[in-house]
Amino acid sequence: MSGRKTVLVTGGTGYIGSHTVVELYENGYDCILVDNLHNSSSQLVANLETLVGEPIKFYQTDLCDKKGLEQVFRENRIDSVIHFASLKAVGESAKVPLRYYRKNILAALNLLELMEQYEVKILVFASSATVYGDATKQPGMIPIPETCPLGPTNPYGSTKVIIEKLLHDLHISDEKLWKFAILRYFNPIGAHPSGLIGEDPSGVPNNLVPYMAQVASGKIEKLRIFGNDYDTRDGTAIRDYVHVVDLAKGHVAALRYLEKKDDENEGICREWNLGSGTGSTVLEVYNAFCKAYGKEIPYEIVGRRDGDVINLTAKIDRAVKELNWKPQLDVADACESLCR
Ligand code: UFG
Numbered sequence: 001m002s003g004r005k006t007v008l009v010t011g012g013t014g015y016i017g018s019h020t021v022v023e024l025y026e027n028g029y030d031c032i033l034v035d036n037l038h039n040s041s042s043q044l045v046a047n048l049e050t051l052v053g054e055p056i057k058f059y060q061t062d063l064c065d066k067k068g069l070e071q072v073f074r075e076n077r078i079d080s081v082i083h084f085a086s087l088k089a090v091g092e093s094a095k096v097p098l099r100y101y102r103k104n105i106l107a108a109l110n111l112l113e114l115m116e117q118y119e120v121k122i123l124v125f126a127s128s129a130t131v132y133g134d135a136t137k138q139p140g141m142i143p144i145p146e147t148c149p150l151g152p153t154n155p156y157g158s159t160k161v162i163i164e165k166l167l168h169d170l171h172i173s174d175e176k177l178w179k180f181a182i183l184r185y186f187n188p189i190g191a192h193p194s195g196l197i198g199e200d201p202s203g204v205p206n207n208l209v210p211y212m213a214q215v216a217s218g219k220i221e222k223l224r225i226f227g228n229d230y231d232t233r234d235g236t237a238i239r240d241y242v243h244v245v246d247l248a249k250g251h252v253a254a255l256r257y258l259e260k261k262d263d264e265n266e267g268i269c270r271e272w273n274l275g276s277g278t279g280s281t282v283l284e285v286y287n288a289f290c291k292a293y294g295k296e297i298p299y300e301i302v303g304r305r306d307g308d309v310i311n312l313t314a315k316i317d318r319a320v321k322e323l324n325w326k327p328q329l330d331v332a333d334a335c336e337s338l339c340r
Contacts, residue, residue, distance in 0.1 A: 021033065
């Protein structure tokens with residue numbers, strides 16, 4: 001038996017999950033992966049094993065199957081959990097809200113009940129900047145601090161808010177016991193430099209950068225830019241794109257922070273934004289992508305997309321100060337790693 005700490009990673013074969021697994025191994029942790037492979041494949045586990053240079057324990061289990069999940073807790077000694085597994089498509093969530101509420105919330109409930117039963121007290125929860133909704137409607141909230149009032153505008157975001165609230169309530173019920181980190185991601189992009197793991201959603205992607213990648217590979221004819229009449233430097237909307245490898249490192253930083261609290265016998269439930277702290281327009285990202293790709297990809301300007309807002313840029317001071325984390329990579333790095 002190694003003296004390493006074991007982290008249960010739900011959604012461990014997903015985009016952010018798989019990058020985080022690599023960082024965890026690089027930082028001396030052992031991981032157990034649980035995933036239903038709804039949006040990924042078991043090939044990812046093999047690629048991860050190649051990257052980390054050792055076998056990784058993997059369970060193909062849906063978190064809504066509590067018996068299946070309990071087997072994972074029964075068979076392993078788990079020190080902490082990072083919970084990524086979730087349905088996550090904003091548009092889809094508006095069409096099938098019942099599915100989103102059922103799956104995302106039941107998964108969290110099952111996981112937390114088992115953590116309580118098996119005395120696992122440390123959890124990093126994958127939340128999203130979508131919990132803020134349209135922060136531009138509130139004066140002085142760009143860049144967005146963690147204290148910005150929440151106002152999700154889609155069922156996916158609502159499920160994240162509900163789970164965040166659940167974590168706070170649980171923490172209040174036993175203030176010394178639980179150690180919870182809530183990480184609110186802005187727009188993750190890029191991929192591991194090895195090219196072995198990355199974002200590969202089945203079907204037509206919704207997000208800007210994977211969409212451009214499919215245009216570049218010829219799967220899609222052209223990029224449609226949703227609106228160039230926003231009040232920004234070039235008329236297109238601003239987002240905070242954070243490199244997925246930086247994001248992954250943020251999870252290790254949060255885990256360390258919680259472990260320190262545990263050593264000090266203190267409980268905590270706290271939110272941290274993980275973004276780059278810098279806003280980029282759609283055209284700026286487009287230009288960075290074309291530069292990395294080596295030629296221009298076709299695009300057209302179309303009308304604004306329903307539900308889009310002008311600017312979502314993170315204030316990241318809290319994570320920088322408290323988690324001792326700082327993003328190192330930018331949009332150009334992300335486009336380059338993706339093209340590779
Ligand atoms: N965009 C286009 N064309 C496309 C896709 C996107 O012009 O084909 C534009 C969008 O209008 C937006 C920007 O590119 O201005 C980014 O769009 P994404 O769809 O990539 O990302 P969103 O900002 O809409 O949402 C993402 C995640 C959410 C998360 C949010 C947090 O999908 O889950 O970031 O900031 F909540």
